[in-house]
Amino acid sequence: MPYFELSGFESAALIQTFDLQYDLISALVRRWRLESHTFHLPCGECTVTLEDVALQLGLAIDGSAVTGVSARAEPATLCYSLLRASPGDDESNFSGLKFTWLKANFEHLSVNATEEELMCASRAYIMHIIGGVLMPDANNNRVHLQYLPLLADLHNVRSYSWGSAVLAMLYRELCRTTKPHAVDIGGCLLLLQSWALYRMPFLA
Template identity: 60%
Template sequence: MLRVCVHGLRYQSDERIFLYLDATRFRIAALIWMFQLRADLITTIVERWHLETHTFHLPCGECTITLEDVALQLGLLVDSDAVTSSSKMFKTAVLCYQLLRNSPSDGETRLTNLKFSWLKENFKTLLSSASEWEKMCATRAYILQLIGGTYAGQR
């Protein structure tokens, strides 16, 4: 049985960032934030996965989930550069500041990760006078939480 862990956002995004979510094609993904995961069903489907053929063996035959399937279901772009390995960046705190205009200050000289709690604490609420740049930063933080919020592991 797989153990499914969801680090859900547990908050609705500010409507003012929907324009940016639309531009990045993440709005649909943001709107499916409430869902029920069934570990028993996920375990069953994983057990039917055949690594050598990259397909599921189901009673109705073989099938697989393609990138095109994901693109059609979520409306996400799939024709850009892929991220395939760990980053070798040496100034991650600088990059974090450039993209979010904020960076965790936990005393580390080298930023190695962003915690969901930090993202939520710093980007959950937008001021009524938020600038376009602040809205873009909040959108980036929201997307980071969407992407990193779910994983499945062995129990």
């Protein structure tokens, strides 16, 4: 927990997952309007805001933008430098880390773990939170490697506006899912559902 507090992910690390109400999410998607990024409801327009992200997820909404790194090391080198482990040779060209691999390598820590091992495990857990809860894609089975370099210095992680990135991805996924060919949705659906139930308690 001290490393999560250091990085600004202490609240996100404590997020409790719960069953999603897909009928509610589908109803919201049907009412999403691309041109205004709002839900059109009988009572008017509304949307998830940065304030909602800060209050419900405890993430920073000010700071540097979360963007991909333009020039990064080879995936295996990057993983070894920040996690002290890397997926096998069969995935030498990987662009993301599978959750199964993260769990297999970082679920258990020795009671005598060094500070470096604790920091690597913290990075791995934050990567799991990012890809599994905060910014999952529609497949929801891995996290993109682009986020790992941003976790290199855990003191600096909180300087990024993670909340803005979470909201931007949710908006993007809502826009993508309104298209006829879309079959699934990514983004922080926990945020979307909890926002709807908090802001419109009659839905509960």
